[in-house]
Amino acid sequence: MGITVVTRNYQVTLPSDVRAQANIEIGEQMIVDVDSLGNVRLTRLATSPVDRAFGILKIKESGLEYERRMRAEWKGR
Numbered sequence: 001m002g003i004t005v006v007t008r009n010y011q012v013t014l015p016s017d018v019r020a021q022a023n024i025e026i027g028e029q030m031i032v033d034v035d036s037l038g039n040v041r042l043t044r045l046a047t048s049p050v051d052r053a054f055g056i057l058k059i060k061e062s063g064l065e066y067e068r069r070m071r072a073e074w075k076g077r
Contacts, residue, residue: 002015029045
């Protein structure tokens, strides 16, 4: 648990111990809601496995380059 301040742009920074404990990463989307007592709750927005996997593969060539390379390899056989 930590203390944070609301900036003039209404932004807050999550304390590092909270980020580490909740395993929050840059770019994650959160849901913010307020209960009947005025308490603010921050909840991680569930993402699809496809969205989480985006960017894992580092493709070094375009689809066209890949196709040309594959065709050239097959011609050589």
